[in-house]
Amino acid sequence: MSINFAIIGLGRIARNQLAPAVNQVDEARLWSVLSRDRDRAAEFADANSAQSPAPAYTDLEKLVSDPELDAVIIATPDKLHAKDVITCAKAGKHVLVEKPMATDVEDATAMVHACEEAGVRLGVAYHLHWHNGHRLLAGKIRAGALGPIRHMRVQWTFKSDDASNWRASPEVGQWWSIAAVGTHCLDLIRWIMVPSCGEVESINGMISNKTWGGPHDETAILSMRFESGATAEFCSSVLIEAPTKAEIYGADGYAICDGTLGPHGAGTIHIKGNELEYETENPYAGEIQDFVNAIREGRSPEVDGKEGARNVELLVMAAG
Ligand SMILES: NC(=O)c1ccc[n+]([C@@H]2O[C@H](COP(=O)([O-])OP(=O)(O)OC[C@H]3O[C@@H](n4cnc5c(N)ncnc54)[C@H](OP(=O)(O)O)[C@@H]3O)[C@@H](O)[C@H]2O)c1
Incomplete structure (x- = not known):
């Protein structure tokens, strides 16, 4: 069974690197996406073959309430990472967050603790x-x-x-x-x-x-x-x-x-x-593969x- 990924923040890195990398890895699949704009979410989901029957979201709580979703990639601007990571962790989703993971130590520490408490993997995307x-x-x-x-x-x-x-x-x-x-x-x-x-x-x-x-x-x-x-x-x-x-x-x-x-x-x-x-080879595919392996093996991601x-x-x- 594939690991179902969502991507949040449908900008440059999501479009050019992350979605193609998820689709390149055999054991991963793009499941759903979230944008502030519903049409952009729908277009992105379609262009990148997101597999959920209803793949386009504008509300994070709704996205993470999907029981078929395994992991979320956070690709929003840096100061927004912490609250989204913590929301995903509390919903029991593994999280791969873009770099830098936060803009202060308090947020970074809170993200680590939230994922530890929830028993989910937290990776940081240093490709x-x-x-x-x-x-x-x-x-x-x-x-x-x-x-x-x-x-x-x-x-x-x-x-x-x-x-x-x-x-x-x-x-x-x-x-x-x-x-x-x-x-x-x-x-x-x-x-x-x-x-x-x-x-x-x-x-x-x-x-x-x-x-x-x-x-x-x-x-x-x-x-x-x-x-x-x-x-x-x-x-x-x-x-x-x-x-x-x-x-x-x-x-x-x-x-x-x-x-x-x-x-x-x-x-x-x-x-x-x-x-x-x-x-x-595509380093972003290696990054996604390591994260998939970390989930499957119950170990920390390399970063x-x-x-x-x-x-x-x-x-x-x-x-x-
Ligand atoms: N690992 C790498 O190689 C790499 C390379 C580039 C960037 N990054 C990291 O990836 C993250 C995103 O960077 P990016 O270059 O993809 O940025 P970007 O092109 O500006 O995309 C960020 C996306 O976040 C969403 N967003 C939500 N709230 C926003 C707000 N208040 N202002 C702007 N955008 C908002 C937007 O998508 P919606 O409008 O669809 O909601 C936007 O398109 C950053 O943390 C960055 O450091 C990593």
């Missing part, structure tokens, strides 16, 4: 974990290919034409470049470094917002130190088109990821000067609520 090249590289680094890790640097930017995106204002967003891409950079750094370098023991942020003059970061540089003494930094920005890059420096060599940060699971990775061969909450906590410490 870079299911980039095949990243997974291969992480395995080699864990096996000691670069020796002890000393430093990691990540850059992910894009160019916004104006400040009309909801992330640029405080109503439903808290950070702009940090929420769009910086939180992924932090997740990648933690995924690669925490296993051998220990926890982040210190983090600082340099935030700039002078181009559009809004309340949120346009460019952010966050730097941190781990328990081992290793260091890391990332730069996120909404002001510049630049190549994405992740650089990992160990005592015995380094690895460079060019163009791997993005939706497509592509790009080039070199480790100690040699190109890493890997198959390009669980506690890891998502730690990411939020560090962002708050460095960027407010």
Whole structure:
């Protein structure tokens, strides 16, 4: 039997990545959807072959009262995640929430507790974990290919034409470049470094917002130190088109990821000067497959609520 998924928040990520990924995974199926607009919900459900006999909702309580629904993907703006996750958990539905899972530590903690109390899985959608090249590289680094890790640097930017995106204002967003891409950079750094370098023991942020003059970061540089003494930094920005890059420096060599940060699971990775061969696959399908497996096996998803909450906590410490 398939796991029946609903998607809430029918915007860019839901349309371009999440619904196709659910439909790509054999043991998952898109069951129902929720929008603030009934016609948009109906059109989205139809376009993505949602399987429920009545798949289009505008009311979350009604959506989660469906006994045939197993899991909900939350893809609304960041500040709205917490209340929706808690509503889904209380109804006994597993939840995969988009990143960042919340915009403050209190909300993140409440989401984790609600899912624990309800006995449902809580996953956070950091899809870079299911980039095949990243997974291969992480395995080699864990096996000691670069020796002890000393430093990691990540850059992910894009160019916004104006400040009309909801992330640029405080109503439903808290950070702009940090929420769009910086939180992924932090997740990648933690995924690669925490296993051998220990926890982040210190983090600082340099935030700039002078181009559009809004309340949120346009460019952010966050730097941190781990328990081992290793260091890391990332730069996120909404002001510049630049190549994405992740650089990992160990005592015995380094690895460079060019163009791997993005939706497509592509790009080039070199480790100690040699190109890493890997198959390009949809990382969002890997993310959905892991969540399905977590439900079936009664285990935490690879990126669980506690890891998502730690990411939020560090962002708050460095960027407010
Ligand atoms: N993992 C990734 O690769 C990735 C990439 C992009 C975004 N994300 C995350 O996914 C979430 C959604 O981002 P997005 O880029 O898809 O945003 P988006 O295109 O603006 O879509 C968000 C959707 O949420 C719904 N919504 C409900 N209340 C809203 C409100 N007050 N203001 C605006 N929209 C509202 C809207 O759908 P209805 O009008 O249909 O209700 C809207 O289309 C965010 O948490 C974001 O960080 C993740």
